[in-house]
Amino acid sequence: MAEQKALARKRQLDPTSVVWFFSAVFLLILIVAPMFFLIRESLLLPKDVGGGWGVGNFIKAYTNPLYHGPIVWSLIISVAVSVISLVIGSLMAWAVARTDLPLPGLVRVGTLASFITPPFLGATAWIFLAGPREGWLNNLFRAITGAGEDSYLFNIFSMEGVVFAIVLYVYPLVFIVVNAGLNTIASDMEDAANIAGAGTVSTMLTVTLPLVMPALFAGLILAFLETIILFGTPAFLAIPARQHVMTTQIRAFMQSEEYLVGLASAYALPMLFAAIFLLWIRRRTLGRRGYATIGGKGGQRRLQKLGGYRWILFGICVIPLIGSIVLPYSALILASLMKTQGGGLVWSNLTFSNYGFVLRNDQVWPSIWNTLILAGTAATCGALLAALIAYISQRRLVRGYRYLSFLATAPLAIPGIVLAVGLFVAYTHKPLVLYGTLWILFLAYLTKYLPVAFQTSNAALMSIHPELEESSRILGANRLVVFKDITIPLFKVALVASWVLIFLPSLRELSSSVLLWTSKTRVITVVILNFYEEGRLDYVAVLGVVLMILTLIVVAISYRMVGRDFMSA
Amino acid sequence: MKKIFGTFLFSALLALLPWSWALAQSTLDLAKKEGKVDWYSSASLPLSTKVCDLFNSKKLGIECNLHRDGSGQLYSRYVQEARAGIYTADVFHTSSIGHFITLAANGELAKYQPQGTGQVDKNFLDKDGFWSVVRASVYIPVYNTTKVKENEVPKSWLDFSDPKWSGKLVHAHPNYSGFVSEGLSALVKKFGWEIMDKFAAAKPRIVQSAIDTTTFVVRGEAHMSMGGTGYEPFVQMQKGEPIKFIYLQEGVPFIISPTAILAKAPHPNAAKVFSDFLFSREAQQLMANTGLYVANPNVEYPKEMVPLKNVRLLPLSPEDAVKMRKPVAENFRQKFGV
Numbered sequence A: 001m002a003e004q005k006a007l008a009r010k011r012q013l014d015p016t017s018v019v020w021f022f023s024a025v026f027l028l029i030l031i032v033a034p035m036f037f038l039i040r041e042s043l044l045l046p047k048d049v050g051g052g053w054g055v056g057n058f059i060k061a062y063t064n065p066l067y068h069g070p071i072v073w074s075l076i077i078s079v080a081v082s083v084i085s086l087v088i089g090s091l092m093a094w095a096v097a098r099t100d101l102p103l104p105g106l107v108r109v110g111t112l113a114s115f116i117t118p119p120f121l122g123a124t125a126w127i128f129l130a131g132p133r134e135g136w137l138n139n140l141f142r143a144i145t146g147a148g149e150d151s152y153l154f155n156i157f158s159m160e161g162v163v164f165a166i167v168l169y170v171y172p173l174v175f176i177v178v179n180a181g182l183n184t185i186a187s188d189m190e191d192a193a194n195i196a197g198a199g200t201v202s203t204m205l206t207v208t209l210p211l212v213m214p215a216l217f218a219g220l221i222l223a224f225l226e227t228i229i230l231f232g233t234p235a236f237l238a239i240p241a242r243q244h245v246m247t248t249q250i251r252a253f254m255q256s257e258e259y260l261v262g263l264a265s266a267y268a269l270p271m272l273f274a275a276i277f278l279l280w281i282r283r284r285t286l287g288r289r290g291y292a293t294i295g296g297k298g299g300q301r302r303l304q305k306l307g308g309y310r311w312i313l314f315g316i317c318v319i320p321l322i323g324s325i326v327l328p329y330s331a332l333i334l335a336s337l338m339k340t341q342g343g344g345l346v347w348s349n350l351t352f353s354n355y356g357f358v359l360r361n362d363q364v365w366p367s368i369w370n371t372l373i374l375a376g377t378a379a380t381c382g383a384l385l386a387a388l389i390a391y392i393s394q395r396r397l398v399r400g401y402r403y404l405s406f407l408a409t410a411p412l413a414i415p416g417i418v419l420a421v422g423l424f425v426a427y428t429h430k431p432l433v434l435y436g437t438l439w440i441l442f443l444a445y446l447t448k449y450l451p452v453a454f455q456t457s458n459a460a461l462m463s464i465h466p467e468l469e470e471s472s473r474i475l476g477a478n479r480l481v482v483f484k485d486i487t488i489p490l491f492k493v494a495l496v497a498s499w500v501l502i503f504l505p506s507l508r509e510l511s512s513s514v515l516l517w518t519s520k521t522r523v524i525t526v527v528i529l530n531f532y533e534e535g536r537l538d539y540v541a542v543l544g545v546v547l548m549i550l551t552l553i554v555v556a557i558s559y560r561m562v563g564r565d566f567m568s569a
Numbered sequence B: 001m002k003k004i005f006g007t008f009l010f011s012a013l014l015a016l017l018p019w020s021w022a023l024a025q026s027t028l029d030l031a032k033k034e035g036k037v038d039w040y041s042s043a044s045l046p047l048s049t050k051v052c053d054l055f056n057s058k059k060l061g062i063e064c065n066l067h068r069d070g071s072g073q074l075y076s077r078y079v080q081e082a083r084a085g086i087y088t089a090d091v092f093h094t095s096s097i098g099h100f101i102t103l104a105a106n107g108e109l110a111k112y113q114p115q116g117t118g119q120v121d122k123n124f125l126d127k128d129g130f131w132s133v134v135r136a137s138v139y140i141p142v143y144n145t146t147k148v149k150e151n152e153v154p155k156s157w158l159d160f161s162d163p164k165w166s167g168k169l170v171h172a173h174p175n176y177s178g179f180v181s182e183g184l185s186a187l188v189k190k191f192g193w194e195i196m197d198k199f200a201a202a203k204p205r206i207v208q209s210a211i212d213t214t215t216f217v218v219r220g221e222a223h224m225s226m227g228g229t230g231y232e233p234f235v236q237m238q239k240g241e242p243i244k245f246i247y248l249q250e251g252v253p254f255i256i257s258p259t260a261i262l263a264k265a266p267h268p269n270a271a272k273v274f275s276d277f278l279f280s281r282e283a284q285q286l287m288a289n290t291g292l293y294v295a296n297p298n299v300e301y302p303k304e305m306v307p308l309k310n311v312r313l314l315p316l317s318p319e320d321a322v323k324m325r326k327p328v329a330e331n332f333r334q335k336f337g338v
Helices: A002-012 A015-042 A056-063 A065-098 A104-116 A119-130 A136-145 A159-182 A188-195 A200-228 A232-237 A246-255 A261-286 A309-336 A353-360 A364-395 A401-413 A416-426 A438-462 A466-474 A479-490 A492-507 A524-534 A537-562 A564-568 B002-024 B027-034 B045-057 B071-083 B097-105 B157-161 B178-191 B194-201 B210-219 B233-238 B268-278 B281-289 B318-336
Strands: B036-041 B063-068 B091-093 B131-140 B142-144 B169-171 B243-245 B252-262
Touching: A015 A261, A015 A364, A015 A401, A015 A416, A015 A438, A056 A065, A056 A261, A065 A104, A065 A159, A065 A200, A065 A246, A065 A309, A104 A159, A104 A309, A119 A136, A119 A159, A119 A232, A119 A309, A119 A524, A119 A537, A159 A200, A159 A232, A159 A309, A188 A200, A200 A261, A232 A246, A232 A524, A246 A261, A246 A416, A246 B071, A261 A401, A261 A416, A309 A537, A353 A364, A353 A537, A364 A401, A364 A438, A364 A479, A364 A492, A364 A524, A364 A537, A401 A438, A416 A438, A438 A492, A466 A479, A479 A492, A492 A537, A524 A537, A524 B210, B027 B036, B027 B268, B036 B045, B036 B071, B036 B268, B045 B063, B045 B268, B045 B281, B071 B178, B091 B097, B091 B268, B097 B178, B097 B252, B097 B318, B131 B178, B131 B281, B142 B210, B157 B178, B157 B194, B169 B210, B178 B194, B178 B210, B178 B252, B178 B318, B194 B318, B210 B233, B210 B243, B233 B243, B252 B268, B268 B281
Parallel strands: B036 B063, B036 B091
Antiparallel strands: B091 B252, B131 B252, B142 B243
């Protein structure tokens, strides 16, 4: 009896439980606080209509026809982008994973490069390429066809232009998901189909496609969510075409000299609910794990032989890469070197003076430091926190481990700009005023990118057998020691991958930063936006090149440390 | 008696010492201790940078830290940060007189008459001493001479809605640009609200900064702008870019750009030194070189500049500027869509 009591007490007093408990509380505050304040703010009426509580903000947000357009356009663009990205991304994934496509490594690397490029930089490059009157491609078109100066091949300042510019940088998301799904499907059934006489295409359509459907669905939803939360590309391409989308409209509310935060909150809430709903559907169709692991380990994967068509397929796969990497990067680099924007592409018009001006600008270096500090701190804290939570979930250390892992992935459902409005409301009033400091940006980045780090750590931990840890515990080590001496060395790679998967997107984060920055806490993307609004596309190009160099350095270092698989989480 | 008097005098002098020491500490010394001045400026980036660089080159021990943004954005940023108790700006300079009147009325500005404003026209100084006009210009469109023939150029502001221009125009945004906000206010005052409908019917490309409209026209992305700054195109023209001003027959809105020191400035003395500098002949000459009309009468204007007295102006009273800012912005959102 006394022994039992002593044992029970010992379990309760395990000091490591305290650590787990505090992580849970921290997570709760991190994610729930902004959302609570967001909802609260949406129900607070502005002082000039008497103050107090009510649904006035919702009425104003949804009955004013002015604010319908942005909602409609956000939906149209997101649906268009997700469908097109699905087609492109899955075709390329199938080509790379299942066929004898030549140079698959090139296609993979190219897609990775598209994945890490900030969409708004691509949009800027496409302004240089496809501005209807003076875009370089349109000039070429007019020169070749002799068409009049009012005709053009492509007008980037249009809704089609917005869809195009976003597809280029969202299709990699679909590629990654479908590629992962395809890699777990054994070729047995495809072989059976081939033996029974089916050709390549009909095999793909009748055997592979149904098997990979869950991954396709997941890719579609992710692409939709990724598009609807974008701020940069619509700001650069849709506003000149006189059209707001939801994210730019929210920013317009937040930027007003009047206090319209309640209105912004009411307007932003549907985005949150839509995201939650979509992710819930995805979870229901894919089951607990949330990704398409079909057929367990998968058997041998044989590649489909395409014969002469392999080079045609290669050509098709290269087209998106040209559109998202080759053309835009060349355009950005050239634009950054141009002396005058009207001077055109001639040798005499090239100079480094733009770099000189930008790097001497009072806001640029502080913004670079801020970005690096924020990205580094968020990555470090995020990777450690994610590892801790993944460990608790995998090893089922506390009773509510399911809630913890749910919380760790919940931020996926919070669009960046909605999170920013919530953080703004939560931390602009006493007692805790984080607005005006880097801390509020830190919280935004940490919250936004924690899920991807968690999923990486989770996946890695699944492949580390508990037996190693259990033997160590039997020998007397407590949980923290086990974690430190056994677990961490085994899953170092996942830790580094988590770190990078938070650091890289933090460098180019815009949709939250755009609402949370202040004069002393600018980041690189905000300075880029400032240059854009001043009309200095050449300076945008310069800073864009600087940002991409930073990104490439980090990617190169992590490739060396971790190997090529870190992006396939 | 002498002894007591002597002691008294001596003590009095001793008591006065701290006072006189403080008086001897000039504004400049105090400013040096502060070390820097944060300048919120809506002047074009090249001009603002040149002014800041010139100030820094004087090595006064005060560093000019430039925060350049559109007038409307600077104002919103200041208001938003102030609401949260954050005060960064020392010297506030935009092209919206309305901002200054509102700020002064709310007690957010410090009284200061910069040195060098003694010779300035009284209409360009706030009678209460809170702000002073540094530069002035006009809200005026430009056209690309390679795309538009001189005889096709609009004669009246109302001509912009002619269908032949549809899709070839660019317009800036009143929420960002003070020039646009005040320019449109003056136009609405003259023509009524129908001018906004006419402008919107032209379906122009929308940019944020009035200066960007000029860039668009220079690049050829638009044939004409529907209004931009009267300075900076000047610099482009001197470089040989193919643009020319359009002097509309009704006149062009006159835009004045004041400067003021904020009441809660973190570096108030540096702000004073910098404000004096803005009115110095050197700084004013930099501004005049870009095509601006300035407060200091001793500058040499570029010979291509049309003297102000020869330009037909559309006036906008400061009271109207304050009153019309929000209605114009709301109407713009409705009619232009963004």
